[in-house]
Amino acid sequence: MCSEPYSAKLSRQHNNTNILAFGAGVIGIELAKMIIEEWLNAEFEGGRHQERVNMIMDIEKK
Template identity: 45%
Template sequence: MSHIIAIAADHAAYELKSEIADWLRAAGHEVLDLGTDGPQSVDYPDYGYKLAKAIADGEARFGIALCGSGIGISMAANRNPACRSALVSEPLSAELARSHNDANVIAIGARLTGPEMAKVCVERFLATDFLGDRHSRRVDKLGAPQL
């Protein structure tokens, strides 16, 4: 099944972004590339916000957020209540992010996770369905925090 997938990265992850985007296109997915496209220093929150907006606006079903560690861009993306970004570094966390947490974005650290492992994480993420049931109640609470 093909999807529209948004992908965004800062300068530390632009090479990984390009590799993953090309790989996704070759697999038949439509890729919404939100930048950045070079080594010039940029601010990861700007790209996390762009990615989250694309998800919230329905431009893409899933997103891939990339920065040096994956942490900062994930935090930025999660500022948008429509975005459920999970930092992953191996396939089991990618699978659980989808099946238990209905994540619609995965974040990967380009300085911590190599391209082949990143692709395995993306592949598992896209192949996994949300289980619903008892997990739905918990996911619903993510969009409506009781502070």
């Protein structure tokens, strides 16, 4: 769940997220557009973050 563009960007860069969520009751349309744009344009950085993503994927397989 992201409430501003920076956390949306980091969710992709550090966690390789494939789902974006935000509260419609607290996020206006223009802020929502900014959040979505940052999230869509960000790319997973891999590297030190890949180990955490692998751990999550292992849990999901169980």
